[in-house]
Amino acid sequence: MSVKNFNIKGLTDEEVVTSKMKYGSNVIKHKRQSVFFDALKKFATDPMIILLFVASFLYFINGKTVDGIFLALAIVLVSSISMYQESRSRNALEKLKRFTQPNCKVVRNGKITEIKSEDLVIDDSLIVEEGTLIMADGTIIHSNDFSVNEAILTGESFPVYKEQSATDNMIFQGTTVATGLAIAMVAAIGGETKLGKIGQGLEAINEEKTPLENQISNFVKKMALVGVFVFLIVWSINYFQTHLLFDSLLKSLTLAMSILPEEIPVAFATFMALGAWRMMQMGIVVKQMKTVETLGSATVICVDKTGTITENKMSLVSLFTLKSLKINAAVDILNSDEKELIQMAMWASEPIPFDPMEVALHDAYAKTFSDDERKHYSMVHEYPLSGKPPMMTHIFKDNNANNRIIAAKGAPEAIINLCGLTEKEKSQIVEAIKMMASEGYRILAVAKSDFKGDNYPKTQQEFSFAFKGLVAFYDPPKENIQQVLQHFYKAGINVKIITGDNVTTTMTIAKQIGFKGFERSITGDELMKLSDEELKKMVQETYIFSRMFPEAKLRIIEALKSNNEIVAMTGDGVNDGPALKASHIGIAMGKKGTEIAKQTASLILIDDDLSKMVDAVAMGRKIYANLKKAIQFIISIHIPIILIVFIPLALGWVYPNIFSPIHIIFLELIMGPTCSIVYENEPIETNAMLQKPRLFTSTFFNWKELSTSIIQGLFITIGVLLVYQVAIHQNFNESITRTMVFSALITANIFLTLMNRSFYYSIITTMKYKNDLVLIIIGLTTIITGLLIYVEPLTKFFEFERLNTSQLYLSVGIGFLSVIWYELIKLYKRKYQNLFSTALAH
Template sequence: MVSDIQTESLVVGDSMLIEEGSSVPADGIIFHSNDFSINESLLTGESLPVFKNTESADRGIYSGTIAETGLAVATVTAIGLETRLGKIGTSLSMIKEQKTPLELQINSFVKKMVIVGAIVFLMVWVINFLHGHLFLDSLLKSLTLAMSIIPEEIPVAFASFMALGAWRLMKLGIIVKQMKTVETLGSATVICTDKTGTLTENRMSLDRAYLPHSGKFTDLNVTPDTELLLLMETAMWASEPIPFDIMEISIVEKYIKYCTNDKRTRFSMRHEYPLSGKPPMMTHILEDRNGNRVVAAKGAPEAIIEVCHLEKDQKKVVLKAIETLSSSGCRVLGVASADFQGTVFPKTQQELPMVFSGLIAFTDPPKKNIRSVMKDFYRAGIVVKIITGDNAQTTGFIAQEIGFRGAGHGMNGDELMKLSDSELQNQVKETQIFTRMFPEAKLRIINALKANGEVVAMTGDGVNDGPALKAANIGIAMGKKGTEIAKQAASLILPEDDLSKMIEAVAMGRKIYANLKKAIQYIISIHIPIILCVFIPLAFGWRYPNLFSPIHIIFLELIMGPTCSIIYENEPMEKNAMSRKPRLPADTFFNINELSLSIMQGICIALAALLIYRYAIACSFNESVVRTMTFTVLVVSNIFLTLVNRSFFYSILETIKYKNNLVPIIIAITIFLTLAMIYITPLSLFFGFFHLNSVQLLLCFMAGFISVIWLEGLKFFIRSKVSAAQLPNL
């Protein structure tokens, strides 16, 4: 008796009945089956169903897989976390998430600056207190310098860039689960992709046939002749009346397309021989009301050849045809028919007098856009590797079809697991195709690539991809056919299963990183003059040692915050960004080479502001005028620094054409507020400013302009020496 029970109630030793279309609730061993095949792509990545019975080398069925045809009765051998599915879930929980290199660098840089700010704060506090013996006044003045040192905009800029980047990716049709992935996208050096459903359509299309009488191969998209019509009709009769298997569905669809007189409703099943034998085949005997009989068989080509008793020469020709079709990445089935009019059916189908009808070939065709996607990856300097559970022959053919580099050099999962970690690290550098992979093997590949210093993006959809997706720097799950475990383990989801979206994601990642780099370099550049303008007058005992108060620093910070977080985030991607190689993971704009330019810009602005400071003192201007002129130089230089730093290669005349509506808005607001603070009396009194005359204002403008515009000369020199493609990697 068969009873329905909850999956949670299953225990080891129970018997379970698995029927066509049902999901397997636990791991088990088959002890009875009838025409049973199962789709294990969830665990293995194999695109085709696997036929299993009590005589199979692997009689196991596994939790989460789906029965394609027939039925099986199995004894439960593992439940819950002890199943293959459960063990993969356990391995996922053991993989720890890591911070990105840039995240670590930003945290380290800001912490160091906080420590420096705290030390300077205490020093200045003590110095001011010893001079004036005023506790609160000394505290306020030292706080001004501390505020100018701490670059609090950097973590704010990082967080806002990542959040806005995730929003922009979502608009492109890419779901971001972890915001930090946005930054990592731009530095991806290797992308590991599955084959089935990612590079291919994930559908078995009946595309070719071999016709023995004419001895020719034919494309099934052409108008059929009599022999081809007969072959397709025979293959249809050998399929289930209501097909579930993807290949049988394709056969019936092709039959319906060809036929002008559909005979299916006139015939009913008289006798059926289920899939059996090694290699397997199946036979259907159908009959109409008038006693007209059809006997049709299909199965493994070798099984069909054997029952048709072909002559030696005929057999040689057919085997050659099978080899030709198989080498093209096709799944080949043989088709045969028989003339049997008896009422006592033979015990086995192999006893029927079969006549060879031909061969039919199925392909899982590449996606239409995948060849251009491969070109885009290679153009961007990204290495592509195929990691699949499918076989080497099919994978190799698909690889050649899509223009994949390294299609001739592959490795299977068993070979990979025999290698030591150091051997595997060397092997993954040269090997581009990995076939018959299982979860442990995929995880080892990802870890070996990461150990080689690569930033790895991994695409997957099955449960077997879960550990590798989580371990990769960028885990990418497919939205349509992806399992829940794959989606939970991934950091990105492609809702349309379209790999071309990854090109857009990488481009977005590179743009975000480049713009974040500009923003941080801008922040460092503008902080230096603020620090020096506060510290130098105090340290050298100039006439007005405490020119700025916290309110002035706060205003400058309010200008810098929107500038770095909004203007630079909204900058378009520079030309040739996707023609350059990805940046190395160890690269950062916190090293001396990257910082030197920012420091130089900051020093030049500081020199301009301090020169105006000394000029104003030399002219015997009062403290309010000196403060106003120095502050104005900082604001003007900030505006031009924003414009000049939009590119460190292209000139300001080129970048001014970039479409970024926020640039004129933010600059207009800055100019308006500055002029209001100077020329609106209540505000000028509050900030301690004085109305500047036209000469003073022009002098401040020229000082601010000259302190920044010199970078255009450096950019011109760089352009004359190198092309954009030779610039440092993005």
């Protein structure tokens, strides 16, 4: 029904511009802390920066001005890299935040238009409907059975009914529409709204840290404490040996700096934020960072049928009436009963249709009747969609209030029971339903009531209805849905359909698309009768859940979770809210999803395309795998740095202080970009979506995850200390020994970067991966290291000495061997897996 029937024209384009100039935009401006001061605060509390400050200060006191200046410059460089990474993360999240701001519908120039909520202006005619988040304060000028949830303002969760003629005819920003539809004249926007004045904007809500984020934070804190403890021990050893206070402090600070893995939290923040940004570019909006962590672990995805598996493009295809006892195509020549069926189905729909089925019914009515009666009638009462199975009833009166229409539509089971039908008639209707459903059609029953008087019953089920017939719609499966399902199955993810439609229709569509387990189904009523233990077993074995309602959906999700499944669920309606919130990954549809569903969900598919969920799972697996590679790299390379500083000192070797703070900070500057920039840019491995979902373990830092890193780190340590001992055995001086050790460590660092790009595929295979940053970072590292060793001023400053060919080959060769051995482990993994796969195949 056009808004013209309500005599609502809305603002013109010129009036919108004038209103915006006079009253401003619909934006709540929060007092934000300066980004500069935030950065300064982090800068002042960063453990690595503090250590560098202390070391620089000690160098100046000791008279080593050049070393002190170098460390001061290092402070600038380290903080610049850190701020750059944080800036990338912050910018990605800000863009993501702006992108997730909801739209709203308004009447402008006599037409319904969808605009950004920030473009709403004073005196706009704002349309709000079931599931909508209200974006401004306004006065109701038209409403149909309209109620809102004002819990954000009042704390009361029950819906408040409102209408134009009531005393309480205002709507408020931040509240949500529980039922019905209303058009309101915008009275306040931005900071002038009731919500804006009390400062409860949604932006004020802080997202809690994720489990992995907390684990990383705790790990870094523990390592910092270890660093303090080791610092005191090393300082004590040095001081009692030399009695030089400042020199001992410098040497102990070197070890403390080597222990602190400050790259880990930077890597985590970078991976999560940029991962979310990359997904947004793919058409997937991630609202919560924890979703990125969880995606790669999803074991079950529960999907709706309509709009997710199907196109959500309803076309009216068939009609059935008791008089003809035939199922006729909606495009055929219609008899009077079939015309009345279409007419009543239209009156049972919303006056301004937004549901695809209701749009189809309004279109069918317009084609069937040349004399459009809709302009002569207005809705006087509405019973919203409710009941199990659901139905809805609308009451219209003409402009003279002489004629009244009471029409209902809903699930056939709901309507049939209210129409006083004989058993024979019920049997005939059920047979027609089976035939329609076997074609994959979605079916609604339609009824009419001749209720007299104005004292309407409390519930629609109390009316006495006359059965008018069945209307059937066809919503074809999406073209790509079969391929999407195969991707999920190959990735080890089970798929279950949870729908409000009947079982026959759902099974028919499921069979058409190659859905596994389509023959195993249960209804919502049957499900609710099961005990918790019975339900836990049933949800594992059942794949189609039909005639579902909110309580049943929630029980399914909870039962799957109790079976240790990681559950993703798609939803679009108000009633999906509880289940979306309960699932590990709540997925709302960007186009047909209600704002309540979008607010509740943790992820939004912008184009309602389930194939994007395959991309999201792949991205989740990629991000987690790459983050794990980065952290394992950090741990592996920190182990030799720590031990190279500690072992010669503890064991009293010839050159006990082989590295100073300037060497450690140089290594840190190399490692930081490697883990945060190179690994974040790594492509997904080819076998990532052919593996079962990874276990969502309670901690990232368990022995299984760390063992490889520790062993790699120990092998590098052995190799580098071997270089140290060979240099001493050949009577090389301290400078040459230091240069050889440093060269071996840099070589190991380079090849570890290449090695850890995959813990399964060979280094030759991973060299083909598209990641230009690998060669750039390795090239820069090699060039800078060459300059340090062979350019005199730099060599002298770092207390190095030029290496001859044999010394360089020895250092590089041992550094290479200390890492490349892991290729044998990867070869074993590939061969073992191939043998296992072959055995399974036979």
